[in-house]
Amino acid sequence: MEEGLSKSYEPKEVEKKWLAYWESNETFKAEPAKSGEPYAIVIPPPNVTGVLHIGHALNLTLQDVLCRFQRQQGKNVLWIPGTDHAGIATQNVVERQLKVEGKTRDDLGREKFIERVWEWREEKGGAILEQVRRLGASVDWSRERFTMDEGLTNAVREVFVRLYNDGLIYKGKYIINWCNRCHTALADDEVEHAPHKGNLWNIRYNLADSDESLVVATSRPETLFGDMAVAVHPDDERYTKFIGKKVKLPLTDREIPIIADSYVDMEFGTACLKVTPAHDMNDWELGKRHGLDVLQVINDQGLMNDECPKDYIGLTKEACRDKVVADLKEQGLLVGVEDLEHSVGECYRCKSVVEPHVSIQWFVSMKPLAEKARKAVPAETKIFPVQWEKTYYNWLDNIRDWCISRQIWWGHRIPAWECTECGELIVAVDTPTACTKCSCSKLVQESDVLDTWFSSALWPFSTLGWPEQTEELAKYYPTAVLVTGFDILFFWVARMMMLGLHVKEQVPFHHVYLHALVRDEHGKKMSKSTGNVIDPIEMIDKYGTDALRFTLTVFAAMGRDIKLSEKRIEGYRFFSNKIWNAARFALMNLPADLEYTEKVGPSTLADSWILCRLELLKKETKEALSQYRFNDMAQGLYKFIWNEFCDWYLELIKPVLYGEDSKKEQTQNILHRVLAETMILLHPIMPFITQEIWSALPSIAERDMAKLLYPTERLIKNNEKVCGDMQYFQEIVSAVRNIRTELGIEPARKLTAFIRVTNKEQEDILQENKHLLINLARLTEVSIGQNIEAIKASGSAVVQGSQVFVPLEGVINFDTELARLEKDRLKIEKEHTMLSKKLANAEFVTNAPKQVVEKEKEKVAELDEKLNKLGQLQTRLLEAMQENK
RNA sequence: AGGCGUGUAGCUCAGGGGGAGAGCGUUUGCUUGACUUGCAAAGGGUCGGGGGUUCAAAUCCCUCCACGCCUACCA
Secondary structure, eight states: OTTOOOSSOOHHHHHHHHHHHHHHTTTTOOOTTSOSOEEEEEOOOOBTTOOOOHHHHHHHHHHHHHHHHHHHTTOEEEEEOEEBOOHHHHHHHHHHHHHHTTOOHHHHOHHHHHHHHHHHHHHTTTHHHHHHHHTTOOOOGGGOEETTSHHHHHHHHHHHHHHHHTTOEEEEEEEEEEETTTTEEEOGGGEEEEEEEEEEEEEEEEBSSSSOEEEEEESOGGGGGGOOEEEEOTTOTTTGGGTTOEEEOTTSOOEEEEEEOTTSOTTSTTSEEEEOTTSOHHHHHHHHHTTOOOOOOBOTTSBBOTTSOTTTTTOBHHHHHHHHHHHHHHTTOEEEEEEEEEEEEEETTTOOBEEEEEEEEEEEOOHHHHHHHHHHHHHTSEEESTTHHHHHHHHHHTOOOEEOEESSSSSOBOOEEEETTTOOEEEOSSOOSSOTTTOOOOEEEOOOEEOHHHHHHTHHHHTTTTTSOOHHHHHHOSEEEEEEEGGGIIIIIIHHHHHIIIIISSOSEEEEEEEOOEEOTTSOBOOTTTTOOOOHHHHHHHHOHHHHHHHHHHTOOTTSOEEOOHHHHHHHHHHHHHHHHHHHHHHHTSOTTOOOOTTOOOOSHHHHHHHHHHHHHHHHHHHHHHTTOHHHHHHHHHHIIIIIIIIIIIHHHHHHHHSOOTTHHHHHHHHHHHHHHHHHHHTTTOHHHHHHHHHHSSSOSOOOGGGOOOOOOOOOTTHHHHHHHHHHHHHHHHHHHHHHHHTTOOTTSOOEEEEEOSSHHHHHHHHHTHHHHHHHTTOSEEEEETTOOOOSSEEEEEETTEEEEEEOTTTOOHHHHHHHHHHHHHHHHHHHHHHHHHHHOHHHHHHSOHHHHHHHHHHHHHHHHHHHHHHHHHHHHHHHHHHHO
16 A cells, blocks of 8 residues: 555445455354344345345345444444345256256156256356355355255254144145246145236037026136036126026036126126135135135146046147137137236246146145234334335235145255044154054155245254254344345245244334335346346456445435436446545645544634534434445445535645644644545445545554444534534635636636625634635735725626625626626525515414524525625626727 | 236436426536546426316316226126
């Protein structure tokens, strides 16, 4: 660093260096035995198969901002990293690999296949963690977990057995969503609905004992063979006479009853509904209500089974549909066909059409668990932003039992065994050796595995060592906050709440922060197929991690999606560079042997002012983060650094730093303080650049920024006066700059200014900072006083009552200047009229709070004065024009 | 169909009962001893339409229009 910082910020080497530093020093290793209020976050475990996408980047950045900030607050922070085994997704990856070798999983057999998945996971799985690392996530790598590691597997078994013994897990025949391709059951929320174009066929069902008939409308004629009834609405007068009679099922000899149920929509189709309990969710419910049998006609491969007439057996459901339609037509039973656009369930993994399917599955009874989870919000767990509470309640209130078994191989195998001798079902944590009932050893384990979300639901306590009573568990559970996308509020968050409350009898986290989805710049969801993904690693390579992190943070406003484009990230790279150069400037002007001390106070208005602003920034940053207002935090820092520290403060102190004034040492001290503390405030969002700058600062005791505490708050004397004075000064500078550019005065031209101030205070401010005014407004000389004579041929302005004159004898364009003043005057006049009207309104004066009325009065007086003075300036200008003619 | 949400400058958005804001973009000017990834200045908005509450509405309420998401889905 001795040779100074490079001219522009080069993130690559800096990031590499500090990542290595933090890792080798184990900076982020949590120590449960140490003091400090616990603050724990568990990472939403990304899939082992995954690559980091921009949504992860947002998710991780926000968590990291919180963790780094909370360490600064003196909390004992633990952030646990890990990955999810992602049942179907991972199995698919390995199956695809096998396919290349011309094999299927059945060729290998279950055991070998699972070995193969583990091999894959050791080799290639978890590459995402390396990407998490590059994002700068301050996780405790020594505590990395995987949802299938030994400890978590124990936890899964333990919870399963407990729930079973509590009567909350049962095995049952049920209609579930079945994916023919993945060969597994899917939970309701693993099914995505998409609009499909189809047909609505009207089919005539003849009555068994008369010549009358009913016309039934269906979009799935192939399920006809499974029909167990025809339903009509009880109030539908067209059909009441048929209720209780029977119809002959077309293409078969079977007779089925006509039943009445108010589920039937009298407006839709023919208002006659064929009821197929085995192949439709609603029909299943309907069938249960009316005691209908369940007849499956499609098997789990999507083929027609032997319950169908023999011509149809073995056909695919699609081929069967065609044949049924053709045969009905031939028999004259097809009344009509209409186009129908309806939504059809698709597998969220492979997008194939989901088939409702009856089978034996394992379920968790949700009602008792949901009740507790509902009550805990918001009393014990608060959701941010609060509007998601409603969605959460709504889901819990309408919850259905959770189908947790999956017919795949990769996952936690259900800890249940059946005795082939006596049929006894044994559910146990440890693999049983003998039947508990008949003592034989012929036990066969349940072949299904658990839904991936089952293990995820235990994540907050299983990662802390449960069921062992670890000190981590004692210290960090319940965790502080869960940060995740709202899209998995049901999949994951609600289930963690339920299981946490049931198993640990405590909520898993005190806060839930649901962040937005990252979309592309047009608001579209990013997806590989659309080709609009922004790859975070590519962005890191191009612009640096800090720029990416800052962008994500500044856009993370509550309750709105983020529309992101590369241009924005590039824009915040400019911010990195600005910070870098500000620091570079500071370091060039701070002696390497500077003895920094807290005791040095401000010596100039600029010093006092920047300290005031810094105090405000500290307060606002803390306040923003306590409410998860990440964007406010980031924006506050941006404005302070760019618009206050760089644009004004650094410019204001240049003369002091370049000179040999007695104030120089004081100012250097203040500069050091402001820069150092600003870096600490920014560090949670931009850890790398701040750390690099920090380590270059003179007189620094602790090199590792991540170990620093938040700067203490200081009381600044007269802070309102200081800010007011500074604002006055800034407005004067701006007024002169404005005159120069608006009148098109060439930059080389030397200008002087005369300022007629209204009082001693204004005079003092300007006198004390006269040389700064000359510098910033690019003047050669300025005269300040309460009795300054007006100068006619000049550009002029009114600032808080002070009149500014910039003499422009010979170069002034009177018309331009006159127009400029007029524009200003009109604006003020408009405001003045509005305010006067308001004050003339008696109701306003009596009803509005006193302070408001007072404020308005003051304002109108100010405007009055300004109007007056602007008028004077115009008059003088007109006089000068006359004289010049 | 129900629920939630959004509509503010050309774009992306913040704000939210009493003076319309930011960033980017645009225009103009600038080798001002950190930064052209920069500096200075400017232009730009009946805060979606209508109605109501209020002394006062971009902000609260109602309604309409447009858009988005979620949940449930009609055979």
